[in-house]
Amino acid sequence: MNNLENETDHRIKEISTSKVNNEKFTLNIQISKLKRNTHVLSKNYDIKKYLDSAKFSFNPELDELIPKDTPPYLDNGEKYVERIGRALSFFKQCALIGPSGTGKTHIVYLVAELAGLPLWEINCGLQTSVFDLFGRYVGLGKENWIDGLITSWCRYGGILYLDEANMMKQDIATRLNPILDQRGHMVLTEKDNEIIQRHKDAFLIISMNPVSSEFAGTKPINAAMRRRMSVWLNFDYMSVGAKIDEKEIDLVERKAGISRQDAEKIIKIGAELRKQYKSGELPYGPSVGDLLNWAKIVADGVSVLIAAEETIIALTSDEGEIQQIVRKLVQKIAGTQ
Ligand SMILES: Nc1ncnc2c1ncn2[C@@H]1O[C@H](COP(=O)(O)OP(=O)(O)O)[C@@H](O)[C@H]1O
Numbered sequence: 001m002n003n004l005e006n007e008t009d010h011r012i013k014e015i016s017t018s019k020v021n022n023e024k025f026t027l028n029i030q031i032s033k034l035k036r037n038t039h040v041l042s043k044n045y046d047i048k049k050y051l052d053s054a055k056f057s058f059n060p061e062l063d064e065l066i067p068k069d070t071p072p073y074l075d076n077g078e079k080y081v082e083r084i085g086r087a088l089s090f091f092k093q094c095a096l097i098g099p100s101g102t103g104k105t106h107i108v109y110l111v112a113e114l115a116g117l118p119l120w121e122i123n124c125g126l127q128t129s130v131f132d133l134f135g136r137y138v139g140l141g142k143e144n145w146i147d148g149l150i151t152s153w154c155r156y157g158g159i160l161y162l163d164e165a166n167m168m169k170q171d172i173a174t175r176l177n178p179i180l181d182q183r184g185h186m187v188l189t190e191k192d193n194e195i196i197q198r199h200k201d202a203f204l205i206i207s208m209n210p211v212s213s214e215f216a217g218t219k220p221i222n223a224a225m226r227r228r229m230s231v232w233l234n235f236d237y238m239s240v241g242a243k244i245d246e247k248e249i250d251l252v253e254r255k256a257g258i259s260r261q262d263a264e265k266i267i268k269i270g271a272e273l274r275k276q277y278k279s280g281e282l283p284y285g286p287s288v289g290d291l292l293n294w295a296k297i298v299a300d301g302v303s304v305l306i307a308a309e310e311t312i313i314a315l316t317s318d319e320g321e322i323q324q325i326v327r328k329l330v331q332k333i334a335g336t337q
């Protein structure tokens with residue numbers, strides 16, 4: 001998929017709280033709405049073979065959870081979209097492994113849009129409570145129960161996306177395990193042990209950073225969850241270290257409207273920062289979207305070096321010492337030492 005004409009960085013998230021009511025259920029959820037340019041994508045991907053939106057039927061109230069206008073996912077023929085589609089269709093769930101900024105969340109939105117699946121997203125690194133995820137009574141007495149996010153997914157179906165799944169707190173992981181079986185169910189102990197069968201079209205995608213000796217700050221995913229994942233897909237940056245992807249240079253050159261030479265510098269620096277992030281030397285590795293932001297400042301008539309100050313250097317860390325490492329690297333590769 002080489003469609004570089006399309007947007008890649010327009011995933012502007014707008015969090016809104018939405019209340020959905022009908023006689024059967026009450027949903028009170030946070031929805032990440034995606035505002036994007038409209039593209040007709042489906043012809044670029046062969047996902048229908050595995051996940052056919054015409055064969056799913058969800059409560060129309062969930063329509064607003066189906067992502068819209070997701071930009072294309074750029075890859076080198078790895079067919080990630082189709083492989084995720086296949087994993088979900090065969091096994092109902094899969095795991096995405098890759099450093100932050102490699103497009104894991106992006107591709108989940110894309111798959112959900114192409115397959116017409118409502119998306120329930122949870123970032124496990126955030127301090128989300130068991131109540132938010134499983135549900136609770138509100139007000140006095142036992143009249144007003146509100147399903148949590150995981151409960152809603154289990155009941156009504158769609159894709160549950162657990163971002164940074166290895167950061168999940170143990171109390172949540174323990175409750176999640178019985179649901180992870182393809183024909184799993186959940187027991188709402190807080191609601192008179194109500195048993196909810198996993199909806200037939202309830203899919204699960206987990207994502208995480210690779211756990212390796214040199215990768216700082218990650219911990220392995222718990223064994224129960226590992227055992228239940230049949231497919232593991234590895235993601236990496238388009239360019240990293242000495243491996244430079246011409247398509248990423250093209251993209252930055254064209255989308256930002258800067259010279260080829262400047263685009264090359266930005267991608268080379270980005271690739272080196274990513275390498276150092278992957279080896280634990282830096283706290284952050286830039287995504288293609290981050291590099292594009294840097295290039296956009298350059299396009300306004302600022303030098304690569306000056307533009308780096310308010311973008312890539314500040315983005316990588318708040319610490320002066322780390323910023324200095326990045327600055328030196330920018331100077332070295334941008335050739336103005
Ligand atoms: N292969 C890719 N094709 C298109 N956009 C990408 C790709 N990889 C990353 N991006 C962009 O980079 C940014 C970070 O991606 P994201 O999905 O948040 O990464 P992750 O979830 O792996 O941390 C987003 O703006 C995303 O659109």
Ligand SMILES: [Mg+2]
Pocket residue numbers: 104105106163
């Ligand atoms: Mg993500």
